[in-house]
Amino acid sequence: MVLASVIKTFFAPSIGFAAGLSFGTTFSATALGAMSGFTLFYFFCDIVLNIFYKKRKSHPTAKQLRKARKIVTFRKKYPVWLFLPILTIMSVPVMAVAVRKFYRHNKPVFALSLLTVTLFALVGCLVFSPIQYL
Secondary structure, three states: HHHHHHHOOOOOOOHHHHOOOHHHHHHHHHHHHHHHHHHHHHHHHHHHHHHHHHOOOOOHHHHHHHHHHHHHHHHHHHHHHHHHHHHHOOHHHHHHHHHHHHHHOOHHHHHHHHHHHHHHHHHHHHHHHHHHHH
């Protein structure tokens, strides 16, 4: 169940409740797996992105500059707290890569991301807790 929560935090509690685990055990395992998965992918993607950027050309093309301007406009227009729940619904690795790439210099975003992942683990446990009574 911990490995399932590394990828999909919201649906991982269903595995724990189907196995007959209690609410506290399921929540703690799901939250621990999601936080450790986010941290792992957050720092691992930094290594991968550094390798990618070293192989890149030094002068960006016009298409890359337009894409960069769109990203900056998106970051200014929408706050990060609106962006995180949408990413958490997708998956934890996608969230970690996006947060690391676009919000690297904003230090509270890492803690906010861990909080968001934990809250989604709690919501998943609350939604799937009736499975234990079947």
